[in-house]
Amino acid sequence: MIVLNKNVKTETIEEGLTRKILARGGKMMLVEVCFKKGSRGYVHTHPHEQISYVRKGSFEFELDGKREVISVGDSVYVPADKPHGVLALEDSVIVDTFTPQREDFL
Numbered sequence: 675m676i677v678l679n680k681n682v683k684t685e686t687i688e689e690g691l692t693r694k695i696l697a698r699g700g701k702m703m704l705v706e707v708c709f710k711k712g713s714r715g716y717v718h719t720h721p722h723e724q725i726s727y728v729r730k731g732s733f734e735f736e737l738d739g740k741r742e743v744i745s746v747g748d749s750v751y752v753p754a755d756k757p758h759g760v761l762a763l764e765d766s767v768i769v770d771t772f773t774p775q776r777e778d779f780l
Contacts, residue, residue, distance in 0.1 A: 675699055679706075690762075691715070695779060696769075703775040709733075709762035717759035722772045724752040731766025735759075 677697045685693045690713035696704040707715070709731070717736055726735075732745035737758045744750060752758045760768065 689713075693779070698775050701774045703772045703779070705770045705772065705776070705779065707768050707770060709760070709766045709768070711762055711764045711766075713762045715760040717757050719755050719757050720776070721754050722774060722776060723754050724758075725771045726750045726752065727769045727771075729767040729769050732763045733760040733766055733768065734763060 675697060679694070679696065682694045682696060687693050687707075690710035692708045694706045696706055698704065706729070709715075727749045728744055728746050730746060732743060734741055735744045735750055735758070737750060737752060738756050743763065750758075
């Protein structure tokens with residue numbers, strides 16, 4: 675499957691936060707999330723494993739109660755059911771891979 679970004683629908687999650695499901699198949703899903711400076715992905719958990727990659731900008735990333743600033747090129751592995759969230763320190767883009775797919779995003 676080849677997915678052209680220009681053909682992918684952008685979904686507004688809340689003010690300052692948009693999401694695109696870039697590709698999905700089998701047990702995997704790739705999602706791009708754009709944040710305006712100051713926007714949050716509030717601390718939450720889910721039964722999916724997740725890897726996040728910072729494509730643009732920087733975030734304060736919280737994972738299991740620990741916070742660290744991550745920026746372009748950095749990545750984070752989030753085990754299933756671990757509390758995590760982000761604060762965008764500038765206009766930023768993060769790319770998330772989930773397994774299994776986030777059915778709640780569909």
